[in-house]
Amino acid sequence: MTVLDGPNRELQKASGHRATFFSYLHEWVATSDHKKLGIMYVTSGLLFFLIGGLEASMMRWQLAWSGLEVVGPEEFNRLFTMHGTTMVFLVGMPILLGVANYLVPLMIGARDLAFPRLNAFGFWLFLFGGLLLYFSYFGAQGLYGMGSSPDVGWFAYAPLTERTFTRGHSTDYWILGIGISGFGSIATGINLITTIMTMRCPGMSLMKMPLFVWLMFIDAILIMIAMPPLTAAQVMLLFDRWLGAQFFDTGNGGSAVLWQNLFWFFGHPEVYILILPAFAYVSEIIPVFSRKVIFGYPLMVAATIAIGFISLGVWVHHMFALGLSPMVNAIFMGSTMLIAVPTGIKMFNWIATLYGGKLRFQTPMLFSMGFLTQFLLGGLTGIMLAVVPFDWQVSDSYFVVGHFHYVLFGGLVFSIFAAIYYWLPKVSGRMLSETIGKWHFWLLFIGFNLTFGPMHVSGMLGMPRRIYTYHPDRGWELWNLLSSIGVLFQIAGILFFAYNVINSVLRGKKAGDDPWDAWTLEWTTTSPPPEYNFSEIPTVHSRRPLWDQKHPEDPDWKYE
Amino acid sequence: MSQASANAMPAAVSTDPPVAKRRNLNRGKVGMACLICSEITFFGTLLATYLYYIGRDISGPFPHEVLDISVAPMKVVFNSIFLLTSSIWIVLAVKALRKGNIKMFGFWWLLTILFGVEFLVGTGMEWYGLIAEDGLTIRTNLFGSGFYTVVGFHAGHVCCGLILLTIVFVLTACGFMHKRHAHKVDMLSWYWHFVDGIWIAVFTIVYIIGYV
């Protein structure tokens, strides 16, 4: 085809010219390769992670002791809004979509996603949506005509977000930025579903897919179902703000409860959209580093589907303190407790996979262990919060903050690091340093628990979330100081990580095709894989095709 | 399948078991089905909001005043029939294209577009009546907000569909359409059916439930 359009690397290689910066840039901008897009997804997610982490550090600095004035109350509102929004929409979503983008085709033996161009479109929508949100720091007219970012909290409760209460454009930036990146997520979600349904290699029936693919499949379905309601709610809010509609205008019969319902109908599945990929990563890593098959594969699949279903029916537990009828509260308390059952099944299956295994505590495994323990703690406090009277006691306190950070940071972020240590050798062809990786893990582990453990206590002592400072006589100082000290450890850990990644990509040890002696299809390719992934589409006979090749005398398909 | 292959295997070491032939689904169809699913949850949210707000207005005009069963709905029913029958024409069009009959394809396709346009014009006229005569705008009350949002988004989807249909028609007229494009055009017809299906839901909720 036309050489003019695409940058033709091979041509340049052949003629001995080095690619210029612009042709290099154009190669990335114009690509529809799932691997390049995956890399861009994860990289931009990590950059946003740094920004969101910086915002969190500012808040912890402000709260380290009572009566500090590091940032003012208005700036504090912006910080927690942008921190939450960034971490959920611009860190969690792109990283999970990026990793899935990179790995799903490789794991199912395909050459690309089903709609490669739509994939590129989805990525750019996400990136531009995120940039639009951050442009609000310069572009939104705040109270005094100065630029300011959204300050209404990441769940943007109406009617606070109505024009009457939030003047200027900051909330509009929140709606538009999140809306656009939401479209991107829906597009990529649909793409993943289609890919998994239509492009599996010969022999890979649904029950022979790696668990990673199963989890991302359910995850993509949740994205497809749960994101549009948020868009619809945002559209209504936008109509309220610009066209004078009255959906959430409580003065004219509009309902504040409706926004909460609509937002959390998206918001709770969203939490599972974020945590299912974490399950996906550890479900691949734990068996490989235990040298055993994942325990109870069919049950894991069933539990995943159950989680997907139930997660669509638990959203009211975010609204227990609202004063809905006891019957409604009881029903949603029940469904929330119910979701602990499939999650518990997963927990036990991972532990049973570890049991009797030949464990190798390399960095990916360490992070997976961190995930198991911390996610367990977060899950347990989650069950506590599902109990209505207990929720009334600590609703909107730092206990809740501690809880969801244990789930999303201790769970998701730790598993993301596990995934990066595990799969980056495939992506870049070079190993990450084990020593630095262990420093990274322990610093982050200590820092994380030091930061978010004490939050449970300060929450029990009555400290509400989203306050920018507090009186000295409440007994909260010690716990807040501990939390803030923990941040220092975390920052150190992240610095180790950044150094490790850059160092390894530039001059790390060569990884080879299969550094972990793993069993899924992505490890049959070169590192990094060629643009077409597989020169010949593979045929599989079991869930561990590479095991079958390595142990022809004892193949898996006899036992599945 | 896994069971069967495991049992069929003799005890000897590794000759790989035969792999069952599996016909992969068509990507376009799955993709379009997913898109329709997510669109349904989008409209579902809007319609749930509309349902929730029925009867909560504190000031008029109320649905039973302006959507009077004896006057306005007649027009609406008329429009709806146009939109729903257009689904039949598009099916015929795709059938014609599958057979390679480009002329008949063009004819049915154009008929679909015309019926769709009639629906849009009808909606426009209804809106004109509501705004000019009854004074119902999006900022009047909850009913106005909900009505214009729901019906407006549906009309937007019809519009979007019409643009795509028109592009296909122009391509057909210029002779760029072939039998091998039938499955792509089929996807478009799925979208059109979805737009029609959503209209049934909108009609039921806005003009029947909302009225009573």
Place this chain on the structure above:
Amino acid sequence: MSTEEFRPRTPEPPGIDLPAPTSSPFTCAFGVTLIAAGLVTQWVVTIIGAMLMLVGAIGWFREVHPDNREDRIPLEPDADPVAPRTQQVRRLMGQARHRQRVPAEIHPYSAGIWGGIIGGIVMAIVATIGSLIEHGSLWYACNILSATLLIGVETQTVEQLSQFNATSLIVGLLIQGIMSVFVGLIYGVTLPMIPRFPLLFAALFVPLVWSGLTWATISVINPALKTNIDWYWFIGAQVTFGIIAGLWIIRTEKIGTMQNWTYLERFGMESPGIRSQGGEDE
């Protein structure tokens, strides 16, 4: 929309067709963003965005119509072929069980129950001795224990707590009995799964963790009770329970579970040769 299948059949020149790179999705996405950005800045931005989106959409359309535009990617050297491992798979107990491993032998449940009961009795004796030494009363420890259920006990003075109280005695005995059996059962199931030093786990680790947990949370759960507990005796009693129950359980003979049996064995079929086949038939 690309509905064309990739063509894996070998074409000439050798290579694989992949979708050609295109910047149209980028342009289109940028246009969409500018449309939105224009709404909150200047309407001109929206116009530019709409134009860009149109350009992107047309470019995109030309990529997929009349046929998907594809580039031929030349083949690169393949990955090294996977060599079969020379060493055989290590198997557990001569069975095909390296895939899944479950506790093959456990202590019988009765061992857990008896261990719990005996441990509980000795623990109660130690606690009572403790309260005799500290407060000169037989009933102090029992009264404190009952305060976990009974309301009002925690506000009593030390003198009141040293008195005999029939309700407290019954409640205390109930709690002690149920908890002992329960913990004993858990011990019975858990101890065989501890890879090394199960007695250390039972006698020190669990009692210390439990005591620490109680100490840390009691100020939240029942603040008034905190001052009345003699912590050294508390730990001592817990450890006693751990030692006695743990020893009792570990000394009982393990029984095999059905986990490693073949289906034939599970059905109760007995015939020579079944056992030697192991789990191969599963």
